[in-house]
Amino acid sequence: MTRTFLRSDELHDLVAEQFGSNSRLTGLDRLTGGSKKGVYRLGLDDQTTVILYVWAAGENYWPPSPTVPDDPFTDASGAELFAANHAALAAAGVRIPRLIMLDRDGRYLDADIALLEDAGALRLEALMERDPAAAAAPLSTLGDALRRMHTTLGPNYGKLAAITRGEAPQTRPTEDVIVDRALGHLDVSAARDARLADAHHRIAAHVHHLRDGVSPRQAYALVHGELGPDHVLVTPAGEPVMIDFEGVAYFDVEWEHAWLQMRFGEAYPALRPVELDPHRLELYRYAQVLSLIEGPLRIADTDFPDRRWMLDLAEWNITKALAAI
Structure with a gap:
């Protein structure tokens, strides 16, 4: 277009x-x-x-x-x-x-x-790369903000706008929602990549295996959804400012931390995370790998200006998905 x-x-x-x-x-x-x-x-x-x-x-x-x-x-x-x-x-x-x-x-x-x-043009991601020592204080403050979010609890999961409108609460276990999401991403991606098509049954079996290890739970926290250091601005005063938060929802805190671990890498411990369920975290981490194949492949078919970056991101996560099985 x-x-x-x-x-x-x-x-x-x-x-x-x-x-x-x-x-x-x-x-x-x-x-x-x-x-x-x-x-x-x-x-x-x-x-x-x-x-x-x-x-x-x-x-x-x-x-x-x-x-x-x-x-x-x-x-x-x-x-x-x-x-x-x-x-x-x-x-x-x-x-x-x-x-x-x-x-x-x-x-x-x-x-x-x-x-x-306008909170400025400096992203935490750039500051972490350029001056890790200067990034320490904003990372610590961001960790404080995340703990406030992750201890803000609600009785149901879902988009905040839907909850505000009084829509009927979702009732399926969140882990089943993520399994269906992951398998849907796998189906779409396998239609585009022969390696994933060949491994489809093994990948699906791995997703179900991870799901089987998750214990039932109903505790939903306020999460950003895809928070990376590129979604945090740092003001001249050193304040971390969270942006791109339309995906905020009440959901399992492990969904957030699977993303945080991936995006913050070695700096992740500086966020001082809340206690996590390792089995739920592992399922969500793998589901996000599949998401980061399907999404980039899909947007790479459009006129998105940085198509090569999206294809490289998909390739990186194809390697991760196959390595796990």
């Missing part, structure tokens, strides 16, 4: 109403990294900047795929999820960008939008 992104002349009314009729837009930069929504840095003539989120079809690179109906991490994008999750994280004492304005009525654009504080 031919994509058209936001233009400066489309933001005149937004800037005038939110910052004063004499304010002028001096810069508009579409930031890289987002694949489900548009993220723009707006420069104003008083030398300040703000961040604009735009939820529009033309900003979303992800094609549809078969999903598990009660998987709370499916379709984790949109202004409704953003609003519910922003409120929940703020209530849990997690540092997130300050919300300036949320518009779901099309007052300014033909899309849902949000204006946010």
Whole structure:
């Protein structure tokens, strides 16, 4: 598809109403990294900047795929999820960008939008690579925030927006949801890669074997869903600021930590995690490997600008999936 992104002349009314009729837009930069929504840095003539989120079809690179109906991490994008999750994280004492304005009525654009504080351009990932010593304090503070999240408990699992709407709670064991999700990812990926097709039965058997080791449990915590050091900004004052949190849900804390272990690597112990069930963690870790094959292969079939990176990510996880069996 031919994509058209936001233009400066489309933001005149937004800037005038939110910052004063004499304010002028001096810069508009579409930031890289987002694949489900548009993220723009707006420069104003008083030398300040703000961040604009735009939820529009033309900003979303992800094609549809078969999903598990009660998987709370499916379709984790949109202004409704953003609003519910922003409120929940703020209530849990997690540092997130300050919300300036949320518009779901099309007052300014033909899309849902949000204006946010600009917490800066430095990602924790870059700081960890450039200066591990300087990253120690933000990592410790992030660990504190994660423990506040992971000790914020709810009686049911699911998207916060659905829980807020009073929808009927999900009743299947979370581990069964993840097994179905993993096997669905395997089916789709095996249709694209002969190695996975050849190993399909062995991989599926491994997933079921891991599931058999998981004991029943009903304790659901507030989790980000896919938190990596690229989803944390570090302000000039050294504060870690959590972003990209539309996937926040109540779910098993092991789902979060399987992702954290993978993404933070050697720095993971600095987060000082809560107590985890090793069997549940192992199932979720392997399910995420399969997810990181299916998703990258799917988006690589689109016009996503960094297709090679996605294919390399899928290849890395194919190797991991096959090594486990």
